[in-house]
Amino acid sequence: MALGNEQIKQLRKMKEKHPMPEQDHRERIKNFNEVPFGYDAETAVKEANRCLQCKNAPCVKGCPVEVDIPGFIKLIQEENFDEGIKKLKEKNSLPAVCGRVCPQESQCESFCIKGKKGQPVAIGRLERFLADWELAKGVETPGKPAKTGKRVAIVGSGPAGLTAAGDLAKMGHEVVLFEAFHSTGGVLRYGIPEFRLPKEKILQREIDYIASLGVDIKTNIVVGRTITVDELFDEEGFQAVFIGTGAGLPQFLGIPGENYSGVYSANEFLTRTNLMKAYLFPEWDTPIKLTKKVAVVGAGNVAMDSARTALRLGAEEVHIVYRRSDKEMPARAEEIHHAKEEGVTFNLLTNPVEILPDGEGWVKGMKCIKMELGEPDDSGRARPVPIEGSEFVFDVGTVVIAIGNSPNPLIPQTTSGLEIGRRGTIVADADGATSRKGVFAGGDIVTGAATVILAMGAGKTAARAIDQYLGTL
Amino acid sequence: MFKIVTKKVLSEVNKLMEIEAPLVARKAQPGQFIMLRVSETGERIPLTIADSDKKRGTVTIIFQEIGKTTRELGTKEAGGYLNDFVGPLGKPMEMPSSGRVIAVGGGVGIAPLYPKVKAFQKAGLEVISIIGAKTASLLMLIDEMCLASKELHVCTDDGTKGYKGFVTDLLQSFLDDKTKKIDEIIAIGPIPMMTFVANQTRPYGIKTMVSLNPIMVDGTGMCGCCRVTVGGEIKFSCIDGPVFDGHRVDFKELARRSRTYLDKEKIALDKFEHECKCGGEELWHLAMSK
Ligand SMILES: Cc1cc2nc3c(=O)[nH]c(=O)nc-3n(C[C@H](O)[C@H](O)[C@H](O)COP(=O)(O)OP(=O)(O)OC[C@H]3O[C@@H](n4cnc5c(N)ncnc54)[C@H](O)[C@@H]3O)c2cc1C
Ligand SMILES: Cc1cc2nc3c(=O)[nH]c(=O)nc-3n(C[C@H](O)[C@H](O)[C@H](O)COP(=O)(O)OP(=O)(O)OC[C@H]3O[C@@H](n4cnc5c(N)ncnc54)[C@H](O)[C@@H]3O)c2cc1C
Ligand code: SF4
Ligand code: SF4
Ligand code: FES
Numbered sequence: 125m126a127l128g129n130e131q132i133k134q135l136r137k138m139k140e141k142h143p144m145p146e147q148d149h150r151e152r153i154k155n156f157n158e159v160p161f162g163y164d165a166e167t168a169v170k171e172a173n174r175c176l177q178c179k180n181a182p183c184v185k186g187c188p189v190e191v192d193i194p195g196f197i198k199l200i201q202e203e204n205f206d207e208g209i210k211k212l213k214e215k216n217s218l219p220a221v222c223g224r225v226c227p228q229e230s231q232c233e234s235f236c237i238k239g240k241k242g243q244p245v246a247i248g249r250l251e252r253f254l255a256d257w258e259l260a261k262g263v264e265t266p267g268k269p270a271k272t273g274k275r276v277a278i279v280g281s282g283p284a285g286l287t288a289a290g291d292l293a294k295m296g297h298e299v300v301l302f303e304a305f306h307s308t309g310g311v312l313r314y315g316i317p318e319f320r321l322p323k324e325k326i327l328q329r330e331i332d333y334i335a336s337l338g339v340d341i342k343t344n345i346v347v348g349r350t351i352t353v354d355e356l357f358d359e360e361g362f363q364a365v366f367i368g369t370g371a372g373l374p375q376f377l378g379i380p381g382e383n384y385s386g387v388y389s390a391n392e393f394l395t396r397t398n399l400m401k402a403y404l405f406p407e408w409d410t411p412i413k414l415t416k417k418v419a420v421v422g423a424g425n426v427a428m429d430s431a432r433t434a435l436r437l438g439a440e441e442v443h444i445v446y447r448r449s450d451k452e453m454p455a456r457a458e459e460i461h462h463a464k465e466e467g468v469t470f471n472l473l474t475n476p477v478e479i480l481p482d483g484e485g486w487v488k489g490m491k492c493i494k495m496e497l498g499e500p501d502d503s504g505r506a507r508p509v510p511i512e513g514s515e516f517v518f519d520v521g522t523v524v525i526a527i528g529n530s531p532n533p534l535i536p537q538t539t540s541g542l543e544i545g546r547r548g549t550i551v552a553d554a555d556g557a558t559s560r561k562g563v564f565a566g567g568d569i570v571t572g573a574a575t576v577i578l579a580m581g582a583g584k585t586a587a588r589a590i591d592q593y594l595g596t597l
Numbered sequence: 598m599f600k601i602v603t604k605k606v607l608s609e610v611n612k613l614m615e616i617e618a619p620l621v622a623r624k625a626q627p628g629q630f631i632m633l634r635v636s637e638t639g640e641r642i643p644l645t646i647a648d649s650d651k652k653r654g655t656v657t658i659i660f661q662e663i664g665k666t667t668r669e670l671g672t673k674e675a676g677g678y679l680n681d682f683v684g685p686l687g688k689p690m691e692m693p694s695s696g697r698v699i700a701v702g703g704g705v706g707i708a709p710l711y712p713k714v715k716a717f718q719k720a721g722l723e724v725i726s727i728i729g730a731k732t733a734s735l736l737m738l739i740d741e742m743c744l745a746s747k748e749l750h751v752c753t754d755d756g757t758k759g760y761k762g763f764v765t766d767l768l769q770s771f772l773d774d775k776t777k778k779i780d781e782i783i784a785i786g787p788i789p790m791m792t793f794v795a796n797q798t799r800p801y802g803i804k805t806m807v808s809l810n811p812i813m814v815d816g817t818g819m820c821g822c823c824r825v826t827v828g829g830e831i832k833f834s835c836i837d838g839p840v841f842d843g844h845r846v847d848f849k850e851l852a853r854r855s856r857t858y859l860d861k862e863k864i865a866l867d868k869f870e871h872e873c874k875c876g877g878e879e880l881w882h883l884a885m886s887k
Contacts, residue, residue, distance in 0.1 A: 162663070294615075297692060305815070306641075344682065349686060372818070372819035374821045376821065382831070382848055383854065385856070404638075410640045410641075410814075411861035485853035
């Protein structure tokens with residue numbers, strides 16, 4: 125398939141990304157299968173050739189874990205996928221996941237030179253291509269390193285915990301990973317839906333790889349209840365503990381009527397569907413219930429995932445309700461695009477004030493008020509201000525609240541000597557070290573709800589710091 | 598996988614199992630519960646820790662066969678395995694330090710009541726227990742409750758055992774007896790019973806604790822499905838409870854939310870019965886009619 129010089133020249137000038145084939149939007153809202161199909165090898169090589177191999181590689185600055193972007197893209201240009209995936213994995217332990225869910229448009233791709241006059245190089249899609257290519261071929265497990273005899277406990281199996289566990293195992297430490305749920309992956313398992321991140325085909329295989337490095341995975345253990353961090357040190361003989369328990373505590377609006385039947389937190393809505401597979405009810409036992417008209421409050425990834433899930437569960441009309449304007453919507457551009465394509469309606473500058481019941485205590489409507497943008501607030505975003513007298517009632521039967529998650533307080537409450545931040549986060553330095561010796565933390569539990577790649581990066585940094593710390597013992 | 602060490606049939610619809618789960622047994626305290634999944638495709642359901650044995654590493658659960666999951670659980674035998682079993686979850690219950698306590702248990706509420714009564718007895722409290730059910734065959738743990746209490750009073754709606762009438766009738770006679778002080782009441786049972794008891798004791802100003810059983814998904818505070826209104830505030834039963842001050846609980850809301858999936862639960866049960874042909878239709882009606 126070698127490309128001729130002329131062709132390469134053409135590709136370097138090409139303004140648009142190679143499109144990624146995907147399921148038709150009319151079809152896909154009837155199933156939970158993944159939406160984009162990914163590049164085939166030929167398209168990937170062509171897309172790679174759009175990259176100009178910039179010497180200063182501005183794109184790398186946009187990647188929180190500093191993937192050698194021109195490096196791995198060059199290897200795709202040369203059709204050397206084996207070396208390409210190795211290069212990628214030097215910095216990114218979960219490339220099949222990040223290629224799918226990173227907000228590339230605000231990270232790596234936003235810095236790409238090509239983006240100045242057209243579309244940036246499709247870095248995320250190329251990353252996904254290499255990862256899928258490797259998974260299809262069968263991932264090689266590296267040889268077992270010499271054992272150090274040191275034991276590390278990892279709490280939480282989200283991207284932060286998985287990455288820290290994998291890296292520490294590769295360094296020869298004995299690693300045990302504790303997860304509260306019956307299944308691993310954190311938000312990747314219970315939050316992000318199947319149609320964005322296939323669970324068996326992709327996620328499970330990334331986790332199997334981490335396990336194959338020698339990580340001992342123990343599910344059904346709630347640290348803080350089943351066993352405490354103090355006991356992990358004092359009774360179980362761990363020399364270091366990494367906490368990656370995420371931000372899993374759902375926030376509600378605090379408006380009247382939030383407890384009527386038919387009001388879900390996004391966490392409940394998505395957990396029922398993804399982790400408990402309610403979309404396969406009654407083959408799987410866990411039910412979910414929704415009406416023809418559904419409102420989702422919020423406009424982040426969680427809200428988009430809830431809205432698109434509602435469509436696939438059979439809702440006929442799904443409304444995003446968001447109090448700011450489209451410019452402030454925090455979701456990935458691709459998710460917003462997909463949601464719009466699938467027919468989700470966006471009600472911007474609209475804020476819920478009350479949820480109204482029918483006679484049986486089920487949701488019958490949601491009273492909202494129109495907003496306008498005022499002065500910027502602390503976050504620098506324009507503050508939405510209600511327009512007096514503009515209340516109106518949405519006649520919806522299901523409301524999903526997707527306005528954010530806070531850190532789960534269980535570990536902070538049950539662990540001695542941990543400094544806790546104002547919003548319930550665990551305070552950690554740049555290396556992930558907390559105020560307690562031997563305890564490290566990273567991911568959403570430290571930053572508050574953020575991104576997969578940041579959590580992964582935190583896991584990576586902490587693994588290095590833990591390795592150093594263990595060396596001093 | 599978690600091994601079922603023993604299984605006992607307590608009554609027509611109530612069964613007891615001891616599960617091998619040493620880490621849970623080591624930590625279990627009265628008031629706490631576990632979440633289990635019978636099979637890979639199963640629902641996560643909460644059950645109270647009825648007893649635990651640190652030395653043997655076992656946790657006892659007692660359950661009423663009410664729908665698909667509890668029915669399926671009931672078909673498992675000693676030597677078999679449960680897919681998942683996690684705990685102990687929830688807050689341990691706060692104990693009164695001394696005095697006289699009345700423990701009221703209705704139907705399946707007798708199971709979660711038992712470990713609390715035992716803890717009261719151990720703490721040197723004077724416990725008077727009142728247990729009741731629709732009919733004699735639905736009563737359970739009579740001997741155990743008798744041993745753990747100073748007095749045990751039994752009643753059935755149809756008079757097939759003990760006093761004919763409701764637990765609240767018996768409770769009233771204690772409330773009326775002005776000569777003996779009641780320091781605290783704990784009531785566990787179906788929502789209508791707990792509602793009734795809370796309303797009944799409110800005028801007397803006696804602290805009345807209840808253990809709530811809302812629908813749960815994770816049991817660790819991450820879904821909000823188990824939220825209840827207590828004293829006008831939203832609480833998550835799985836992390837803030839499940840034991841709350843009965844005078845402050847919005848029972849109407851709890852009852853409403855518990856019915857959210859009734860139609861779906863019926864579908865799941867029908868499918869299960871169809872596949873295993875063990876005739877649970879009557880049991881469903883029996884359970885639901887209470
Ligand atoms: C619906 C949704 C969509 C998202 N979409 C995107 C996206 O497209 N792109 C993106 O970059 N980011 C996205 N995010 C954000 C991203 O998923 C998170 O930032 C990331 O998963 C955080 O990783 P983590 O490892 O810190 O924690 P988590 O992924 O939250 O994992 C924490 C794990 O710890 C476990 N745990 C918690 N407490 C305990 C305990 N006491 N004992 C044992 N285990 C415990 C939890 O069960 C969980 O498995 C999304 C988030 C959600 C909710
Ligand atoms: C903290 C707590 C402790 C409990 N302790 C006990 C106990 O010791 N013994 C006992 O027999 N029962 C106990 N329960 C109730 C038990 O969890 C339910 O009976 C069980 O989940 C019913 O499941 P099912 O599939 O058999 O029935 P279903 O047909 O699914 O449901 C029947 C009814 O049970 C309730 N229910 C359904 N699913 C759940 C769920 N996931 N979580 C909670 N309730 C649900 C609903 O109100 C429903 O209408 C407890 C509940 C809680 C919250
Ligand atoms: S990890 Fe994410 S930010 Fe980094 S290069 Fe890959 S897609 Fe871009
Ligand atoms: S900025 Fe764009 S074109 Fe330049 S090296 Fe990075 S990906 Fe290639
Ligand atoms: S069961 Fe999910 S928060 Fe309590």
